[in-house]
Amino acid sequence: MHMKRREFNRYLQHSALSLALLPWVHAVATPADRARAWRVNPFALGVASGRPRPDSLVLWTRLLVDEQDRAASGNDPVDVTVELFADSALKQRVQMAKITTDASRGHSVHVLVQSLQPSTDYWYRFRQGEALSTVGHTRTAPALQADVATLRMALTSCQHYEAGLFVAHQEIAQQDLDFVLFVGDYIYESSNAQYTTRKHNTEEPKTLDQYRARYALYKQDAMLQAAHAAHPWVLIWDDHEVVNDYANQIDMKNTPVPEFLARRAAAYRAYFEHQPVLLGPDPKSPQGASMRLHDQFAWGRLADMWTLDNRQFRSPLACPDPVRGGGRMVTQCDALNDPTRSMFGFEQERWLDKGLKASKRTWKLLAQGTQMSSTSIPGPTGRAYWNEAWDGYPEARKRLLQSIADNQIKNVVSLGGDVHMNIAAYLRPAPNDPNSPLVASEFVTTSVTSRGMGEKALGIVRDNNPDLLHARGDERGYSLISVTPSQVRCDFRTTAMPAGSEAGFKTQASFVVEKGNPAPKPI
Numbered sequence: 236m237h238m239k240r241r242e243f244n245r246y247l248q249h250s251a252l253s254l255a256l257l258p259w260v261h262a263v264a265t266p267a268d269r270a271r272a273w274r275v276n277p278f279a280l281g282v283a284s285g286r287p288r289p290d291s292l293v294l295w296t297r298l299l300v301d302e303q304d305r306a307a308s309g310n311d312p313v314d315v316t317v318e319l320f321a322d323s324a325l326k327q328r329v330q331m332a333k334i335t336t337d338a339s340r341g342h343s344v345h346v347l348v349q350s351l352q353p354s355t356d357y358w359y360r361f362r363q364g365e366a367l368s369t370v371g372h373t374r375t376a377p378a379l380q381a382d383v384a385t386l387r388m389a390l391t392s393c394q395h396y397e398a399g400l401f402v403a404h405q406e407i408a409q410q411d412l413d414f415v416l417f418v419g420d421y422i423y424e425s426s427n428a429q430y431t432t433r434k435h436n437t438e439e440p441k442t443l444d445q446y447r448a449r450y451a452l453y454k455q456d457a458m459l460q461a462a463h464a465a466h467p468w469v470l471i472w473d474d475h476e477v478v479n480d481y482a483n484q485i486d487m488k489n490t491p492v493p494e495f496l497a498r499r500a501a502a503y504r505a506y507f508e509h510q511p512v513l514l515g516p517d518p519k520s521p522q523g524a525s526m527r528l529h530d531q532f533a534w535g536r537l538a539d540m541w542t543l544d545n546r547q548f549r550s551p552l553a554c555p556d557p558v559r560g561g562g563r564m565v566t567q568c569d570a571l572n573d574p575t576r577s578m579f580g581f582e583q584e585r586w587l588d589k590g591l592k593a594s595k596r597t598w599k600l601l602a603q604g605t606q607m608s609s610t611s612i613p614g615p616t617g618r619a620y621w622n623e624a625w626d627g628y629p630e631a632r633k634r635l636l637q638s639i640a641d642n643q644i645k646n647v648v649s650l651g652g653d654v655h656m657n658i659a660a661y662l663r664p665a666p667n668d669p670n671s672p673l674v675a676s677e678f679v680t681t682s683v684t685s686r687g688m689g690e691k692a693l694g695i696v697r698d699n700n701p702d703l704l705h706a707r708g709d710e711r712g713y714s715l716i717s718v719t720p721s722q723v724r725c726d727f728r729t730t731a732m733p734a735g736s737e738a739g740f741k742t743q744a745s746f747v748v749e750k751g752n753p754a755p756k757p758i
């Protein structure tokens with residue numbers, strides 16, 4: 236039986252949902268398996284793939300070892316078999332490998348599969364003893380010099396578990412995509428009394444075991460599992476993967492740095508253990524509180540995409556409240572004009588700038604955690620800026636956009652998240668200044684579940700920021716980004732707040748950026 240990719244995705248979504256709803260029934264083992272007989276499905280966290288290259292991919296799972304299984308086998312290393320197939324019927328196996336994992340890495344499994352064909356669909360599954368994982372579908376990137384007709388991705392961010400159901404992922408699982416681009420806030424560390432759809436089952440995480448438990452809750456969501464099983468994912472993080480509004484080494488409670496870095500190390504390690512990411516130099520071992528996440532992707536001759544980290548290396552927030560740290564509106568804040576402040580850190584800034592100047596591909600996509608355009612508003616003592624997004628790092632924004640202008644780099648589109656709003660905007664070195672050149676375009680996706688700004692407040696923001704062509708925070712969802720040699724199209728796919736199982740998705744608005752013209756146009 237040959238299934239088309241889309242049919243397979245539907246099947247997969249059904250099977251992932253069934254997995255969550257029915258008691259787990261273990262698969263038949265082959266006699267060669269001398270491994271454990273599991274009491275509880277060790278693959279209950281699902282499977283994932285990511286970091287698509289023309290010849291390689293990362294495959295991921297993490298065994299969920301329940302207390303009884305742990306008592307029976309202790310902390311012994313566990314062998315996990317991974318199989319890669321060329322067909323959805325799993326008849327043509329192209330690779331098989333055995334990976335050893337253990338409790339020290341939370342029984343996570345990362346497999347870098349290599350020697351693959353470009354622009355090719357693959358299916359994969361994991362096996363341990365009598366237990367079989369669900370089957371995942373993935374796809375490699377095109378060859379570096381290939382003429383690519385279309386790149387399709389789902390842009391997503393901000394999925395507070397308590398704020399709604401992950402229905403956006405249910406629809407994403409059914410889309411025909413090259414990958415899912417997740418730009419941060421995959422888990423939320425904190426709870427919100429306003430959010431009543433469902434509740435986190437553990438207290439706010441601070442230790443590695445606590446972060447593992449939080450990821451385990453999210454990863455058991457059937458809709459999220461379906462989106463992971465259907466497509467490879469490309470991921471960056473934002474703040475909530477550690478704690479709200481942290482900047483580099485500083486959290487909003489001004490926790491002593493060594494104590495905060497211990498928490499950041501736990502959070503970064505848990506992130507690695509739960510995502511199909513390859514983190515260098517040693518993919519098995521994030522270096523304490525440091526982790527290289529920023530990366531570059533190429534899609535044939537069509538697009539270069541930089542995935543950027545604007546949390547780990549950023550300068551401290553400008554003009555913070557001395558008592559309560561974290562993001563806030565600031566006015567008359569001299570630090571905003573300080574050119575030594577950076578959003579990416581100067582090393583990453585230089586790396587990006589060099590890459591942008593060298594790129595020969597048509598489109599240059601900047602995947603980054605937050606909003607680059609301005610949402611500033613006039614106040615009684617001067618204009619007020621949200622110090623946590625790019626408005627809090629205007630000199631860094633100007634450096635990036637001025638370099639794009641000075642070097643005549645064309646067709647740059649920023650793709651962001653974090654602010655729980657759908658945004659289409661102009662990007663200029665001096666925001667909202669008609670005399671400043673229009674050098675790039677921006678699309679920001681609304682959140683999967685997290686609450687956004689109300690229409691009344693947002694109306695004031697829109698009235699005072701003519702560079703915002705579209706800004707709505709009242710609906711939840713994701714954005715479909717479709718890149719062709721002639722245009723980048725964004726469809727904001729939305730449902731009402733809170734996102735619920737009865738949700739229907741519609742297109743809130745669509746915009747295109749045509750090659751050679753950075754002004755997004757509504758269609």
Ligand SMILES: [Fe+2]
Pocket residue numbers: 392393394420475653654655682685
């Ligand atoms: Fe968020």
